[in-house]
Amino acid sequence: MSKRALITGVTGQDGSYLAEFLLDKGYEVHGIKRRASSFNTQRIDHIYQDPHETNPKFKLHYGDLTDTSNLTRILQETEPDEVYNLGAQSHVAVSFEAPEYTADVDGIGTLRLLEAIRFLGLERKTRFYQASTSELYGLVQETPQKETTPFYPRSPYAVAKLYSFWITVNYREAYGMYACNGILFNHESPRRGETFVTRKITRGLANIAQGLEDCLYMGNIDALRDWGHAKDYVRMQWMMLQQDAPEDFVIATGQQYSVRQFITWSAKELGITLEFSGDGVDEIATVVSVTSDKSPSVKPGDVIMRIDPRYFRPAEVETLLGDPSKAKAALGWEPEITTQEMCAEMVAEDLKIAQRHAFLKAHGHDIPVSLENG
C-alpha cells in the first residue's frame, strides 16, 4: 500500500515541488486547491492526472483553509498518513493590507486542520507538517537564528504564523500528535510568485533586457536574507515527517546576501554590469556595460532600477540568517543548490519567457506585461 499525503497550498511554489517529490516516492498525493475565476494550477499542470484514468495517484480537491467543514470532509475522505500545511496568504507586505484574512488563513487555518485530525480520531495515524517561517524571528534577537532563538514577529503574517507555530507544538504536547514545524528561511525558484523580491528582480530584469519594461522599482534593497532553493527545502519537509519522534527544525543555507547583491547577480547573468549610486529613496542603478546578446534593449547609461517607497513596509525585517546545524546533524540535510546557482536558474527561465514575449510582440501580437508588482 502506498502512503497517502494531503497538501494544502498544492498550487503554490512549495506545494508543486513537494507534490512532484512525493509522487516520485510512490505516494498517493491529494492536494487542496482554491476555486478561482481563472486557472490557478499552472505550477502543477505538468503532473496533473486525468481523474478518468484508472487509479490516479494525484488528486485535487476544492477547498479553503477558512472552511472547517470542507477541511474535515477532505480529511475524512482521504485519511492521509501525512498532512503538509503549506497553504497561506504568504506575502508579508500584503498581510499589512489584509491582516484579518491573513490571521484567519495563516493562524486559525492551522488550528482547523489540527482539530479536524483530532475530531476524526486520526491523531495516531496522521503526521502533520506546519510551514513555519524565519519571519517569526523578525526583529532578530540573536545571529544566526536557530531553533532556540526567541521570536519577535514584525508583521500580521508573522504574528499569524506564530500562532500556528505554537498551536502545532501544543497539539504535539497535549495530544501526542506527530506534529512538527519546519522553520524555513526564504526559498525561491523559477516557480516563485512574481511579487516576491527575487522573482520580481529576475523577471523584471529579463523583461528590461528584452525591451518589455524600462525600469525595476524596488523597496528596501539593503534587506539581508538567507535564500535557498525550494527543491532542497521540500525534501527536508518530507524528511521531518520520517523521524521516530516529531521535532522542529530550522532550514536555511547559513549564507546571507542583500537584495542589492541579488540585483547585481541577476544583471550579470544577462551580461549587464551595474553601478549603484545615490542614497535611500534616491538610489539608482545605472548600466555601465552590456556584454551579452541576451540584453539587446539595454545600453550603457540606462537607469534600470529606482527606489519606490511604495514597496517599503510599515515594519521591516532587516536581516535574517539561519543556522541549519541541527538539521544537518540530526537528519543529514544540507542544501545542494547555492543562492547564486539558484539566481542563474531563475534568470535563465525568466529570460526564456521574456524572449518568447518579445518575439510575439515583434510579430504584431501584443502580450501585456502584468502590472502587478509586489
Ligand code: NDP
Ligand atoms: P505560495 O504563496 O507560492 O503558495 C501559497 C499556497 O497557499 C497557494 O497554493 C495558495 O493558493 C494557497 N492558499 C492561499 N490562501 C489559501 C486559503 N485561504 N486556503 C487554502 N489555500 C490557500 O507560498 P510558498 O509555496 O512559497 O510557501 C508555502 C508555505 O510556506 C506558505 O505557508 C508560506 O507562508 C510558508 N513559507 C514560505 C517560505 C518561502 O520562502 N517560500 C519560507 C517560510 C515559510 P493559490 O495558488 O490559489 O493562491
Ligand code: GDR
Ligand atoms: P519576505 O520575502 O518578506 O522575506 O517573505 P520578499 O521576497 O517579499 O521580501 C524579502 C525582502 O526584500 C525586500 N524588498 C522587496 N520585497 C518585495 N516583495 N518587493 C520589493 O519591491 C522589494 N524591495 C525590497 C523586502 O522588504 C524584504 O525585506 C518571504 C515569504 O515567502 C514568506 O511567506 C516567508 O515566510 C518568508 O519569505 C521567509
